[in-house]
Amino acid sequence: MRFLPVFLDLQAGPVLLIGAGDPARAKLRLLAAAGARARWYATDGDHDLDGFSADDVARIERLEGDPLAADLTGLIAIVCAGADDIGPAMSARARAAGLPVNVMDDPSHSTFIFPAIVDRGDVVVAVGTGGASPVVARRVREMIEAVLPARIGDLAGFIGRWRKAIHARIPEFSLRRRFWENVVDGPIGALVLAGRKDEAEAALNVICDPSAFAGALLSGQAEGRVTLVGAGPGDPDLLTVKALHALQDADIVFHDELVSPEILDRARRDAARIPVGRRVGKPGIGQHAINALMIRAAKSGQRVVRLKGGDPFVFGRGGEEVEALRKAGVAYSVIPGITAALAAGAQFEVPLTFRNEALRITCLTAHQAKDAEAVDWSVLTDEKMTVVVYMGMTAATAVRAGLLAAGRSPQTPVGVVARVTRPDAQAEVGTLSQLPDLVEKIDGGPALLIIGDVVAHSAPWRQSDLAQLVSYFQEAAE
Template structure:
């Protein structure tokens, strides 16, 4: 993030506008909408403000003379639009005295940029691309415009009028935040968004005990709970809406080592984030300690998210954590996630089932050689069965040995799919007898092994065959 989004109160001092033509007038209208006092140096001498209302025009000072000699004391920002060569010179002057400056379409001479703006009164959303692509910013703004309720600004204004009153009745910050969340997400918020603010006012006045409404226990403490959330294999766009909502509501997030930073960024900014997972070969705090942390946090009134890679109930120990929470009397729920095996199948076009070819799927884990040795491989020799092995890179030689000894063909197609759904995802495909060599080609895990004829339908298999065919013809031609 190169540019930090901030919101300037443009009523605290004048804004200097330098420039002319339609570009300058567009900035003038934007500043007027924010209630700014504008000192406008029209570089072509044309101070036409006919497009503004009488009230907005009254806040525009029509300045004359050389803007490079203008008095800058008290000026809170300088904008140059359609200013030509005056823009860079004005930028140098602004930087010398520490005044924020924007020269339109000139990042080198700007200390701030203008985002694409969604304006809903008291709710303003800024979308920026660091100046790289205003078109992308506008497209994002359009999507937000389509999804955002028209009266969302009215709802913010409604809450603003009641904040001091509720603050006095609910001094605890966490409980007060929960009160407003229930207002926004419940019938009162719906009344405001539906244009019935007077009914919403009456409903809010009728709340006799705001603390009880917020969900406090008899002791006045908020009721805590734990939500097990599947983070998926890495791509934040694969999070469910329910998972995003849980992350935004969380007071504390206990996350696995394999959860990507991009997914953690979806959590509420002021939520505590505590790493509790481990990777192969590295010690962790242990499952009992994780259970204890979750239980203690929930019993202290916090909303806890246990963020787990993939799906909580697919080799994620979600069942053990649910049992611990149940025994402790802690409220809980679970949000499923995309398991890594399904993520690999989707990204690399591996149909885990295929009519007449693959009728069954088996998921197993074998992150150590001894895990592979405990598997009854004789049940996995059916050619119409796809075998998906989690955490199988280290145990790959034992996986191969077990399947071959049980009678699975050494020519069975196999794929090793690493860091699936992430930008650095990688695939290596071949046959079962080549499995350890395929793993050696992968630049680190986590990885999924997929074993079965369906791998021959995958994109990496097709690409590899095409490359081999092209190489054959090239050699033949030589």
Template sequence: MRFLPMFLDLKAGPVVLIGMGEFLRAKLRVLASAGARIRVHAIDGNHHLGLSAEDAARIEILTGDPLAADLSGVIAVVCAGAGDIGVAMSVRAKALGLPVNVMDDLDHSSFIFPAIVDRGDVVVAIGTGGTSPVVARRVREKIEALLPARIGELAEFIGGFRKSINERIAEFPLRRRFWERVIDGPIGAAVLAGRKSEADVALKAIADPSEFARADKPEGSVALVGAGPGDPDLLTIKALRALQDADIVFHDEQVSGEILDRIRRDTTRVAVGRRVGRPGIGQDAINQRMIEAAQAGQRVVRLKGGDPFVFGRGGEEIEALRAAGVAYSIIPGITAGLGGAADFEVPLTYRHEATRITFLTAHKARDAEAADWSTLTDTKMTIVVYMGVSAAPAVRTGLLAAGRSPETPVGVFARVTRPDAQGAIGTLRDLPELARRADGGPAILIIGDVVRHTGSLRRQTPNQIISDLLDAAE
């Protein structure tokens, strides 16, 4: 390791920046965003730097020979696009013991600029010894995706209590354990979820911090996580973090194996959902097992296909957790209707054609028979039916009886966003046959004029394309 990563105190003094053009402005933006006071020598005479009024207030524009500039009190020198002046300035800065960076010139630099992940009080610096800034940026992108957006707020929150807690807990190991429990428990989760006032009340309510730190049983919690329709790349960053932090995951059967692979290897996995013809353990049993695990101090994830609050019984589970006094959080996912629409390029709304959307479920024929189809006959309404394959005949009967045209475009889309996704399009008259072509679920039905705009044929064989076009023409 040639360059030791360190953090420069920008309140200690100004930074001298020498250069010209976009190179100068790029480094200026970096320094200004960090809050530095800057003395700028634009050697091309162009002082139009394009900064906000707030940033400009911390910048001093200098003229004259930069090599003769007063460097007293300066904490660092940066040269960007300065040519030979940068080399000469490096010699002068090193003679004075000042850190100096000459852009793209390791021989004349005593420090380099890392790629930076900035989360307020939490800053991550990534360097490659100056050999490949592009690699450093790629690593930064990965870290950006993993770090919670409010991790800096969590650090700031802890900083506000650190002195008082240190005064109340003398032993360093016990103090460290206290903060680990705060960060990893419901208090830290509340801050990361944007509920800082709630976290503040909870931390102040800890009467004996030492006893809190010594407690054998950690505080458990439950995260209801939407797994999305199947593609693991559609998991939210927050969902990925929850899967990595979990001690136990209760997951639906239809959650794809690729998504389950994102769970930490040593995490316990329990399948609790049902499939067609294979009943699960029942909602009451799921609720009880989640509560028991959380009360035992475990970090629980309830992993549900799609979104927990769209036909996912998330509301029932939240009510059970509330009644039991278990801390919980909700991490939404992309619901299958939206995932399928994007996957097969079906715009659920379309200007002048479709101005309303209705989501409904028809897992069984009796669900479809119980629906009030008379409210769904507006031709400017798109209908998205979840779990509707087995009930497709009843869906067709209900809509036709209510007055919807048999020529209404319909699409049946199975295993949406997955590699084996398949779609079939036609008309309401042919809905049962289209559902049969889905060749296994889970599948959604999209009914309405918007289906005419679908790009789903890209997934079909030539024979399927011909068949669907004939169906649509009948």
């Protein structure tokens, strides 16, 4: 991060603007929206302010002469937009005077940049790309604008007016934060967002009375709960909106080892993050210990997120954890995640089902060879069935042996996919007879095996093994 996002009080002093045309007027409109006073050198001599309000025009001083000789006394920033060769020279003057300077489309001569802005009154969101791509910043701004309520600024202002009074009544930080979260997420926040601020004021007057809601908070009667959250296969953009809300609301996050740092970064900054999972060959703390940690934290009033790779209920022991929470009388909820099989199918273009070709899916897990040997492979020989083996790398030889012994064709298409949706995702495709050799080409897990004719439709196979694929289908037709 080269540019640190900061918010500058543009009413603390004038801003010097140098430039002409649409770029300069666009910057003037932005400055005027923040209530700034501007001194404008129009490098083409055209100071026309048609379309600006009378109040905006009154705060814009139109200057003549050489901008490089301008008096910099009292300025808080310098902006060059449509200034051509004057920009770098003005940048040197600004730096010598210790003033922030922006030269449009020229980060090397700028000490600050203009972000794409979402303006909701008291709520302002700034989106920057370090000057690399303003178009990308604008697209991100559009996405944010699509989900932000129009009156979110009114809600921030509403809370701001009450902050001191509530601080005096609820001095303990964590209880006060819980109080405001209930206000924002509950009916009072909904009233403000609906434009019914008078009703919201009356309702807040009631619940901030120590004999009502705040009284429970002040006495320490905070209710803890556990949310089992599926983190998906690794790409943080594949988290559900509900999962993001849970992470932002958590006091403590117990997470698997396979949950990526990028996903953990979506949790609230001050939430405790405790790894409790295990990887192949590395023992973890054990399921009973994990259950005990969650129950203890919830009973102490904390909001707990149990963050699990993939989906909690697909080889994630979510069922065991739910049973433990039920037995302990702890409130809980479950937020599903995208399981690895679905993510692998999407990334590597393997349709897990295909009309007239694959009519059913069977998912199983095989950590070790003994797990594979315990599977009844005879029920998995249907050519119209796609078999997905989670955590199957170490048992690949036993998986192949079981399927071949049960009668599955050695030419059955197979894919080994690893670290799906992550930047280092990898796939190797071939046939069932080649399965152990394919696993050898994989640079570490987590990985799963996809076995069935649908693998023949995958992008990797189309690129590397087309001839073998054609041969396989010719043999099948005969």
